[in-house]
Amino acid sequence: MQFNNNADNQDIVSLVGDATGINTTVHIQEVTRACNRANKMIWSWIFQSYGGWQYDDANQTNSPFATTALVSGQAKYKLPTEALTINSAELKNENGDWEKLYPRPIRAISDKTSEEEYEDEDGQPRYYALVGEEIKLYPAPDYSQANSIRINFDRGSVSFVSTDTEKDPGFVSEFHEAVADGASYYIGINKKLANVQGLQLQWQQWEPKIKSFYAQRFGEQNPPGIRKGDYTRNII
Numbered sequence: 001m002q003f004n005n006n007a008d009n010q011d012i013v014s015l016v017g018d019a020t021g022i023n024t025t026v027h028i029q030e031v032t033r034a035c036n037r038a039n040k041m042i043w044s045w046i047f048q049s050y051g052g053w054q055y056d057d058a059n060q061t062n063s064p065f066a067t068t069a070l071v072s073g074q075a076k077y078k079l080p081t082e083a084l085t086i087n088s089a090e091l092k093n094e095n096g097d098w099e100k101l102y103p104r105p106i107r108a109i110s111d112k113t114s115e116e117e118y119e120d121e122d123g124q125p126r127y128y129a130l131v132g133e134e135i136k137l138y139p140a141p142d143y144s145q146a147n148s149i150r151i152n153f154d155r156g157s158v159s160f161v162s163t164d165t166e167k168d169p170g171f172v173s174e175f176h177e178a179v180a181d182g183a184s185y186y187i188g189i190n191k192k193l194a195n196v197q198g199l200q201l202q203w204q205q206w207e208p209k210i211k212s213f214y215a216q217r218f219g220e221q222n223p224p225g226i227r228k229g230d231y232t233r234n235i236i
Contacts, residue, residue: 001176003035004028005165012169015180019199020187030190031183032162038182038203039169043157045207046171049214054087057170059158070148073122075140079133083153089128089135092148101128104138172213178206 004013004024016031017024024031046055056064066080070091079086089101104127109118119127119138127138135151158170169176185203188196 001168001173003160003164003167012176012180012183015177016183016187019180019184019195019202020191020193022187022191029162030187032160032164034183034186034190035179036157036159037186038179039157039159041182042169042171042175042178042206042210045210046214047154049211051215051217053214053217054154055171055214056155057158059167059170060155064153064155065150066153067147067150070141070143070145072142072144073140075138076131076134076136077149079130079135080151080153082155083151084156085154086130086135087152087154089152090150091125091137091141092145092150093124094143094145098150101137102126104129106131109138171210175206175210175213178203178210181206 002011004011006014012035013024013028013031016022016034022031043057054064066083068077089103090098091101092098104118106115106129109115109129121139122142123139125137125139125141129136129138135149137149160167169179181199181203185196185199187193188199193199
């Protein structure tokens, strides 16, 4: 569903106008803010409902991976600024082959030895820890090589701007109206609309639907369970 450009008013902004009664042309910036607030909440629902399929907003222009150069003797490297969570890290060895890096939390290292002494001789990195906005390799590499650290990460939703027209929300189309319902509820709160409780109910009904869908989206990874009735019919 488009943000604000449907000839038949079948778009998100029009739905917000219908639900709230506000002039969406005059208040388009307020509507956009409310839509982005709803969009972020929907992102959090999807993120909580991992079903074997890594979610990434369809409006992103690249994949949620980043690479950087490996520098001999350097253990710490900046994480991608857009990364919210880190899913995995890989390193390219001197033969040009990618190898998995294994996580070693700082606390786990400190429970056994001094962190400064852990894997302190430069060599082939095998482990990593996340420290603030950096990834730290253990041991530090003893060679330099371009594009040899690869990070897979999760990032947030892509926001609308008030001048957007044909842009769609970045999740499956069956749930696009949820953005309008969420935005209508947030506007209803701000403007103390008489129908705010109805708007709240409409908005709340989306959460279990979206979570249920995304929890099962990767069917091969999470096959549906056998129902008792199916099993009974098969053996009779």
